[in-house]
Amino acid sequence: MNTCIALFRGINVGGNNKLPMKELVAVLDGLGLKNIRTYIQSGNVVFDGKGEPAALAAKMGAAIKKSHGFEPKVLVLDAARLEKIIKANPFPEAETAGNTLHFIFLTEIPPKPDLAGIEKIRAASERCELKGDMFYLHAPDGVGRSRLAANMERLLGVPMTGRNWNTVSKLREMVGLEE
Numbered sequence: 001m002n003t004c005i006a007l008f009r010g011i012n013v014g015g016n017n018k019l020p021m022k023e024l025v026a027v028l029d030g031l032g033l034k035n036i037r038t039y040i041q042s043g044n045v046v047f048d049g050k051g052e053p054a055a056l057a058a059k060m061g062a063a064i065k066k067s068h069g070f071e072p073k074v075l076v077l078d079a080a081r082l083e084k085i086i087k088a089n090p091f092p093e094a095e096t097a098g099n100t101l102h103f104i105f106l107t108e109i110p111p112k113p114d115l116a117g118i119e120k121i122r123a124a125s126e127r128c129e130l131k132g133d134m135f136y137l138h139a140p141d142g143v144g145r146s147r148l149a150a151n152m153e154r155l156l157g158v159p160m161t162g163r164n165w166n167t168v169s170k171l172r173e174m175v176g177l178e179e
Contacts, residue, residue: 002078058074105163114154
């Protein structure tokens, strides 16, 4: 079994797609996953399981649809992939202000990202970089105020889910990786 991370998109946000973590754990347990642990209510799960990440993600989404009536997007990655993503962070100095540094996990490498559009709406204080299927954003004025953050999915053209550095570093700790 591999230790993996599942990132659920759009659960327990704004009163929509409610899925208490206790119920999420029960659904995942029903799929045969082991050592299931959650972090905060927004859908961060660490577990031990077998199978390809995309197949595991599809099974999770389908099981939640069956049990709760909606199918969230799920992205699964193993601990080694998480460590590579962290090491590729182009803004390590921003880790000290963890809620301003965002790791945007893309479902695939964007085939036609609108990089000019990104630059056009990026605030002067913001820094960003696209690296394969990851988009890194340092938004020191806050992601809630960022026009870039609000338009990333449209500009990159692929589904995504984001986590700030505080969450990413906690997930790193939960899978047993050293800093």
